[in-house]
Amino acid sequence: MTTFDPDTQQAFFLPSAVRNRLGELESDPLFVGLAFELLLRKQAHRQFAAVPHSYIRRAYGRRVHEAMKELCEYGFVQRRPYLAPTSESVNWNWANGYITSKEKAAIENGEREGRCYSYKIDEHWMERSEWVVHKVKKSDVHGNTWNRVFDTFKAEWDAEIEADESIISALNGVEDPDWRVLSLVNHRLTYNWQGDTIGRRYTTFNTMKSEYRQYFRVGGERLVELDLSSSVFYHLFATLHSVRDAITNAHGYFSYGALRFFACEAKKRDSSLRAAADRTHHYYDGTKKSTDYRYNGYIDLSPFIDAATDRSDTDFYELLAEYMSDIYEHPTRELAKTQANCWVNQDDYVTYERGGETKTNWKRHHLQRKITTFQHKGSGIDTTFRPMEADGVNLMEEEARMMLGKVQPEVEDRLGTTALTCHDALYVPASKAKDAKRVMKEVYNDEYGVAPDIAVEA
Numbered sequence: 001m002t003t004f005d006p007d008t009q010q011a012f013f014l015p016s017a018v019r020n021r022l023g024e025l026e027s028d029p030l031f032v033g034l035a036f037e038l039l040l041r042k043q044a045h046r047q048f049a050a051v052p053h054s055y056i057r058r059a060y061g062r063r064v065h066e067a068m069k070e071l072c073e074y075g076f077v078q079r080r081p082y083l084a085p086t087s088e089s090v091n092w093n094w095a096n097g098y099i100t101s102k103e104k105a106a107i108e109n110g111e112r113e114g115r116c117y118s119y120k121i122d123e124h125w126m127e128r129s130e131w132v133v134h135k136v137k138k139s140d141v142h143g144n145t146w147n148r149v150f151d152t153f154k155a156e157w158d159a160e161i162e163a164d165e166s167i168i169s170a171l172n173g174v175e176d177p178d179w180r181v182l183s184l185v186n187h188r189l190t191y192n193w194q195g196d197t198i199g200r201r202y203t204t205f206n207t208m209k210s211e212y213r214q215y216f217r218v219g220g221e222r223l224v225e226l227d228l229s230s231s232v233f234y235h236l237f238a239t240l241h242s243v244r245d246a247i248t249n250a251h252g253y254f255s256y257g258a259l260r261f262f263a264c265e266a267k268k269r270d271s272s273l274r275a276a277a278d279r280t281h282h283y284y285d286g287t288k289k290s291t292d293y294r295y296n297g298y299i300d301l302s303p304f305i306d307a308a309t310d311r312s313d314t315d316f317y318e319l320l321a322e323y324m325s326d327i328y329e330h331p332t333r334e335l336a337k338t339q340a341n342c343w344v345n346q347d348d349y350v351t352y353e354r355g356g357e358t359k360t361n362w363k364r365h366h367l368q369r370k371i372t373t374f375q376h377k378g379s380g381i382d383t384t385f386r387p388m389e390a391d392g393v394n395l396m397e398e399e400a401r402m403m404l405g406k407v408q409p410e411v412e413d414r415l416g417t418t419a420l421t422c423h424d425a426l427y428v429p430a431s432k433a434k435d436a437k438r439v440m441k442e443v444y445n446d447e448y449g450v451a452p453d454i455a456v457e458a
Contacts, residue, residue, distance in 0.1 A: 012133070031063045045177070068119070163184065230317060
């Protein structure tokens with residue numbers, strides 16, 4: 001397949017009506033394309049989006065601002081004055097240099113709108129158009145103009161990734177244009193955001209729709225996805241397994257009191273799953289173990305640990321569905337997955353089945369207690385297992401800690417290849433997939449003593 005070369009061409013989403021009338025516009029097609037890219041980034045195809053003049057000029061340049069005004073004059077884009085509704089919005093624009101201190105004061109005093117308009121792609125033209133991908137060639141643009149425009153876009157996330165030319169035809173006619181896909185195709189406006197994101201890394205590649213990832217290549221090879229099955233629950237049960245020597249009895253059953261202690265520790269502010277496990281290990285190791293077991297009973301978690309890892313052929317959600325059989329008329333894997341995710345995220349609703357239909361109840365009731373109740377037959381004691389309430393945020397932080405801090409670097413170092421993360425999955429060139437899966441299992445096994453089940457998807 002032919003590779004799209006972003007050094008000699010750039011691709012932009014345009015409504016077909018605009019593409020058909022590019023010859024009538026004074027603005028160069030390059031700047032019209034960049035103007036629509038900005039509008040799509042701001043979701044202006046769905047609603048009015050506020051964009052300060054200075055932002056357009058600073059981020060995209062004067063000629064893109066002029067193209068935006070011309071699109072408004074032709075009626076392709078609607079524009080109306082916008083007054084920043086909150087002090088946070090005004091302060092953000094001022095702190096980032098998009099409005100001056102004088103403009104900030106004028107807005108706060110209600111004297112002006114601060115040279116800011118809100119834009120929206122006109123619905124009339126959208127109804128008569130479809131989204132098409134328009135390519136602008138470097139040979140059709142003055143060399144200095146091309147270099148000056150695209151030298152301003154620096155990728156924060158650098159990877160040797162290319163796109164097939166066939167992605168252009170796949171994007172033609174889509175109902176919901178995803179600007180991030182073309183950003184990566186064009187090798188610009190990519191980003192690597194790892195701020196207040198529970199440790200996860202958000203890039204252009206992993207925030208686009210999954211159906212488009214098949215068109216990207218590394219080193220000319222198609223990418224293969226290595227996906228951890230029931231990842232969040234793997235990290236929960238694998239973490240518990242890693243400290244089981246301190247919180248199990250001679251039969252391998254887990255202390256219910258220790259599990260409750262673990263859940264409470266994990267929910268503490270500024271805590272983590274790993275830290276909670278270490279504190280639980282320290283607290284229960286030794287004399288406290290025998291005392292705790294005397295009063296709190298035991299729980300056999302081996303079936304759940306096995307199902308959440310590669311120790312069993314039973315899928316974790318299928319196992320959970322079996323425990324739901326006396327509550328649901330027709331428990332399925334998908335229903336169990338939905339319930340489990342509500343459970344671990346501590347949502348305020350649960351799903352249930354009545355009359356053969358799945359319904360939603362916005363209040364917690366006995367269903368959660370019923371599903372989380374497991375009985376150790378030998379003890380005759382019913383206990384409620386709730387370490388899943390260790391907070392889904394901490395579970396995803398543990399997932400990110402392993403994937404970004406250990407798994408991805410180890411795969412890249414040992415195999416000498418680029419590996420792209422997508423939260424609980426890793427994308428590698430097809431020729432490296434088998435070895436990458438082996439390395440991933442080794443890294444997880446070294447950390448927890450058990451490895452996850454990893455699905456390979458082309």
